[in-house]
Amino acid sequence: MESLAIIVPVYNEESVLQEFYQRTSAVLNDLDGMSSTILFIDDGSSDNSVDIIRDLIRKDDRLSLIRLSRNFGKEAALTAGLDHVDADAVIIIDADLQDPPELIPRMIQLWREGYDTVYGQRTERYGESFVKKTTASLFYRFMAGVGRVAIPRDTGDFRLISRRAVNALRSLSESNRFMKGLFSWIGYPQVALRYSRDPRHAGDSKFNYWKLWNFALDGITSFTTLPLKMASYLGMLLAFGSFIYGAYVIIKTIVWGDPVPGYPSLMTVVLFIGGIQLMFLGVLGEYLGRMFDETKRRPLYLIQEHINNGAEK
Missing domain, CATH: 1.10.287 (Helix Hairpins)
Structure with a gap:
């Protein structure tokens, strides 16, 4: 039987975790011929996120939690998740429900067609400011023009990656990690799944403009001179x-x-x-x-x- 693992980075997401679990578990329940697990990576949350995840784990044996000792950042949390999953296919998705879990079956279908990476490509970004959408668009176009690796435009961390791709990512040991670039650097067959990104279900984004600026610097210095x-x-x-x-x-x-x-x-x-x-x-x-x-x-x-x-x- 094929296996699927879902990695969910969490940082102060108490307002969305219940709804995320309900929608994601409903999708997983409908998957035929595939076992599934959900791994939450708590990146030093200071709210009740961990307590909510503990309660969910008691109700559903498909769930597990890795709690980091402090806030190491999303890139480190994703790395921790990739280091601790064992499945034929792995999906990375945020808990804020901007990326719909209902797209998971379509990702699995494309993976079965032979693609090692199925990445979500946003056609619309609802609920985000004009400034954020514009700066994000300019960043991806800049990286496409000057980077050593072709990073797909308008993509985030929402994607499915195969076991082979996960093993390749585990072999990369650099400290300053720009995961979107690393996903592209490993190569292997990749395909885009286009979708409209929804507004956050609840709560506020944890990325302010200062963090986004430093994130952009990590991407530029990691993949271009x-x-x-x-x-x-x-x-x-x-x-x-x-x-x-x-x-x-x-x-x-x-x-x-x-x-x-x-x-x-x-x-x-x-x-x-x-x-x-x-x-x-x-x-x-x-x-x-x-x-x-x-x-x-x-x-x-x-x-x-x-x-x-x-x-x-």
């Missing part, structure tokens, strides 16, 4: 322009005896070049900081407890 190349190219361009302008000033002074331009123009040039230098020192710092994190080789996450149908490990 374009910012470093831009620093080199712009530096050469400024150096060449400075050489031409300096030659012009010298020739003009020798031939016509004009004095060197005064203080305002000099300060403008100095401040401009200084600003460019500081900006690209920051770019270098981002890459060096990530290299520093990799050399420490700390574990990506620590587990506080593992609960499987009431049994703690």
